[in-house]
Amino acid sequence: MLQRANIVQGDFSAVSEFVTADTFVYFDPPYRPISKTANFNSYSRYDFNDSEQIRLADFYRQLDAKGAKLMLSNSDPQNENPDDDFFEKLYQGFNIKRVSANRSINSNGSKRGAIAELLIVNY
Ligand SMILES: C[S@@+](CC[C@H](N)C(=O)[O-])C[C@H]1O[C@@H](n2cnc3c(N)ncnc32)[C@H](O)[C@@H]1O
Incomplete structure (x- = not known):
């Protein structure tokens, strides 16, 4: 399949x-840390911090306006703070689903297992 694919590297924009x-677009960005210790989001020297999450949500809205799925x-x-509505505010108007995902890597054995994750779709 990759013989027919065009792979482009760069900023998501x-x-x-x-x-x-x-077009169908699947975004798999660096996850927003859910606790002070679970903060791996540094895939490069640029941290994918909350302002990057906001920039990505703005971009999601731009692609939504084009009619893409x-x-x-x-x-x-x-999972950590039931009052944290960061993504509800950012993706207001879209369909925010919670799905159960298995996480087998955690320094704390009791925290391995199913955890909720967000799937945000515009359809
Ligand atoms: C959760 S990982 C995605 C993993 C990938 N989907 C896979 O299955 O291997 C997040 C990715 O976003 C990339 N990334 C970080 N900042 C980015 C940006 N501004 N634009 C595009 N990609 C970025 C990281 O390099 C990392 O590869």
Whole structure:
């Protein structure tokens, strides 16, 4: 399949020119840390912090306006803090589903297992 694929590397905003109303886009960004110790989101020297999450949500809205079908996954802050509505505010108006995901890696054995994650779709 990859022989027919065009792989482009760059900031997420670079995909805009390829997206039309016929496109399905799956976003798998660095997850927002749900606790002070679970903070791995540094895939490069640039941290994917809350302002990057906001920039990504703005981009999601731009692609939504083109009519593309969109799906984005992220961590669910409400696993740790039921009052944390960061993603509810950011993706207001979209369909925010909570799904159960298995996590087998955690320094704390009791925290391995099923955890809620977010799937945010515009359809
Ligand atoms: C959760 S990982 C995705 C893993 C990938 N979907 C896979 O299955 O291997 C998040 C990815 O986002 C990339 N990333 C970080 N900042 C980015 C940006 N501004 N634009 C595009 N990608 C970025 C990271 O390099 C990392 O590969």
